[in-house]
Structure formats: C-alpha cells, structure tokens
Amino acid sequence: xxxxTQMEGPVTLSEEAFLTINCTYxxxxxxxxxxxxxxxxxxxxxxxxxxxxxxxxxxKGFEATYRKETTSFHLEKGSVQVSDSAVYFCALxxxxxxxxxxxxxxxxxxx
Amino acid sequence: xxxxxxxxxxxxxxxxxxxxxRCSPISGHTSVYxxxxxxxxxxQFLLWYDEGEERNRGNFPPxxxxxxxxxxxxxxxxxxxxxxxxxxxxxxxxxxxxxSYEQYFGPGTRLTVT
Numbered sequence: 001x002x003x004x005t006q007m008e009g010p011v012t013l014s015e016e017a018f019l020t021i022n023c024t025y026x027x028x029x030x031x032x033x034x035x036x037x038x039x040x041x042x043x044x045x046x047x048x049x050x051x052x053x054x055x056x057x058x059x060k061g062f063e064a065t066y067r068k069e070t071t072s073f074h075l076e077k078g079s080v081q082v083s084d085s086a087v088y089f090c091a092l093x094x095x096x097x098x099x100x101x102x103x104x105x106x107x108x109x110x111x
Numbered sequence: 112x113x114x115x116x117x118x119x120x121x122x123x124x125x126x127x128x129x130x131x132x133r134c135s136p137i138s139g140h141t142s143v144y145x146x147x148x149x150x151x152x153x154x155q156f157l158l159w160y161d162e163g164e165e166r167n168r169g170n171f172p173p174x175x176x177x178x179x180x181x182x183x184x185x186x187x188x189x190x191x192x193x194x195x196x197x198x199x200x201x202x203x204x205x206x207x208x209x210x211s212y213e214q215y216f217g218p219g220t221r222l223t224v225t
Contacts, residue, residue, distance in 0.1 A: 044154075
C-alpha cells in the first residue's frame with residue numbers, strides 16, 4: 001500500500017539557519033503531495049501542496065518540489081525563525097482519498 | 112470564512128462508555144474525514160464521508176462509527192471505550208474529490224478515557 005517516510009526528529013536549529021526535512025513516498029498511482037504543520041496544542045494547517053511531477057509548492061518561505069524520479073517531496077526553508085517551531089507532517093493522497101501521513105518531524109528553533 | 116469546527120474541545124469518559132464527537136465543515140465542503148492522532152501512533156485515517164455516504168474507513172474496529180448529516184456536518188461515535196482510544200481526534204473537510212484534494216483540519220477533540 002501507499003506510504004510516506006520522513007526523517008526522524010527532533011531537528012534543532014538556530015534562528016536564520018537553513019532547514020531541510022526529507023520526505024519520500026511509495027504510491028501505486030499519481031498522488032498529490034502535501035506538507036502540514038502542527039503548532040503546539042493545535043490542529044493541522046496545510047502548509048503547501050503539489051499535485052503533479054515537477055510542481056513546486058511554496059508558502060511562508062517554505063518550498064517543496066514533487067520529484068517523481070526519486071519519489072521525494074523534501075521541505076526546505078532558507079532562514080528559519082523561532083515561530084517556525086512546530087511538528088511538520090508530509091502526506092499524500094490519491095484522487096482525494098484519505099491522507100496518508102508520515103510520522104512527523106519536530107522542529108525546534110532557538111534564538 | 113469560518114474554518115472547520117469541532118466540539119467538544121475536551122471529552123473525558125470512563126472505559127466502556129460511549130463518546131460522540133462533532134464536526135462542522137467549511138461552508139461549501141461536502142467531504143468530511145476523521146483521523147486519530149494517538150501518542151506514538153501518528154495520524155491514522157478513521158472514516159471518510161462524502162455527500163452523506165461513507166466512502167471509506169481505515170483499519171479500526173466497528174465500534175468506531177459515524178454519519179454525515181444533510182448539512183454535511185458529521186458525527187463520530189466511539190462505543191465501548193477502551194483506554195487506548197485516548198487520543199486527539201481530528202476532523203478535516205474538503206470540496207468534492209472531483210474538484211479539490213486539499214483537506215482543511217479543525218482544532219480537534221481531545222478524548223481521554225480513564
């Protein structure tokens with residue numbers, strides 16, 4: 001079945017550092033790919049998405065590119081802020097069916 | 112535009128009781144999804160409703176059930192509660208799958224079973 005694997009955390013960075021969170025997927029079809037973010041005590045917020053190969057999703061300085069050849073959707077940000085501290089989930093969905101999530105990566109940014 | 116709302120925020124039940132959780136989707140959204148976020152188990156899909164019909168369910172026992180009302184709001188029922196049902200239950204909504212694959216989440220209901 002479909003699955004998502006993302007790097008284990010926690011990831012600890014200093015403010016203004018470069019962020020990469022790796023995500024790879026296994027799917028039988030052509031899924032849409034997503035990154036969601038969960039701040040402490042809150043639900044999930046959609047951060048960005050990509051629906052086909054070579055699409056780049058971007059939002060709030062975060063970017064991820066749908067790489068079909070490497071089945072990857074790595075999340076990057078050039079300069080993280082303390083306010084970016086949260087748990088990040090990579091997910092896929094085939095034709096609007098249920099989201100399949102990775103286990104989540106905790107990001108902690110210190111000033 | 113109002114987002115997805117869920118009630119109650121917190122729910123404390125005793126083992127063996129029943130719990131009912133409610134979700135109101137974003138206006139215009141017809142699909143509702145339920146997910147369980149249990150400590151150490153990550154986010155797992157429970158149920159999907161679209162246009163009043165159950166479209167799919169995850170790998171959960173039949174004591175997890177639900178329904179979708181004509182106004183597209185939804186209810187999740189958990190019967191015969193067990194300690195391991197303690198978790199954050201998240202509801203998400205989306206437009207009909209023909210138009211959008213983006214799911215928008217509510218703040219969740221924290222269920223504690225004692």
